[in-house]
Amino acid sequence: METNKTSAFIKKKRKVLGLTQPELAAKAGVGLRFIREIEQGKSTLRMDKVNEVLKLFGHELGPIRVDRSTD
Template identity: 65%
Template structure:
């Protein structure tokens, strides 16, 4: 199952009509990192994730969980 983050990155990349190689160059991260991010790898460096998300006008942040 893919994470919401991976889905978001894939969707935004496709909206920009760029491939993973171009995204990695624009974000200043390695192609392997982009592949792992889009595959939903559980352990990734937050600073690198934010480098990618910055291209989409976004960043990681803390979200309070709703208690049921």
């Protein structure tokens, strides 16, 4: 199973800052379960809650171009 970019980014930033999952959850104002779901790459998450976590790292969700061409 491939981890998505957002989950990998959040996990890496959390570790660089030396935060545990419970600490990140408390700082972002979200539940521990939500942090675990993000880091596990859950495909359906509330964008507003993801943005609360990303805000701690100076980021937010945004559109990314997807290459739909077939080779």
